[in-house]
Amino acid sequence: MTLNDIYHAIDPVALSLGPLQIRWYGLAYVAGFICAFLVIAKLSQRWKIRIDDDAFFTVVFCVIFGVILGGRLGYVLVYGDGYYLQHPEKILAFNEGGMSFHGGLVGVIIGGVIAAKITKIPFLTLADMGVVGVPIGLFFGRCANFINGELWGAPTDMPWGVVFGGAAGTMPRHPSQLYEALLEGVVLFIILFALSRKTPARPRGTFFGTFLLFYGLFRFTIEFIRQPDAQIGYLLGTHWFTMGQALSIPLMVAGVVFLIYAWKTKKPQMGLPDSEISQP
Known part of the structure; x- marks a missing residue:
């Protein structure tokens, strides 16, 4: 069975209960959140980060909302x-699709800052723990993009090309969603997970910087074979520079800045102050 056969064999709707439809895209978000928070819980134990249930669920709420x-x-x-x-009226029509990673990242950062203020746990500690689990959610999300037949790649004559149909036409295209699932999901998780094994934990900002740098690099690279959004097209009069690449450049720069900050300051990871830990 070819990749094209697999694509056409999977229904984007995972389960129908009368008028209610549960789509793989929604399940991908749920699975991503669950796995990410399991990673956070595990890292807090490995790094000996003090965090109680109240603080944990405050972080969870702020991140999901963001x-x-x-x-x-x-x-x-x-x-x-x-x-x-x-x-x-369509702005909040989530069921019709349309989510931006870069917008979600900004939302998470704002949510993380709010959670840090409430819990009094340093923002960069929350960010470092959180980004280790993010690639898992990205993996599920990109696989769901593939199932939905969206964000497809440029035409290709490779044997794993997929005919997505609809606006993508009848020519085989790169399954760029799966390329991103591999790089942004599997490879990036392996890098961050390997770094997280060291105890005591690496300096504050190390993981956030690493995530931003490699996500930006991987996304910038994949954009060369990913079809740009039809309503935007290529930028600056080129035939290769996309909005995704434009948004990825500041991520790579920020990643380098945070890595330099972590290397120079060598601030340890910190959890709740003793006075903020809930007593049973």
């Missing part, structure tokens, strides 16, 4: 091409 709201608004503002100004 991902969903930031991802949606990022897509609306960057990729909407004016559509949502004419149809504002």
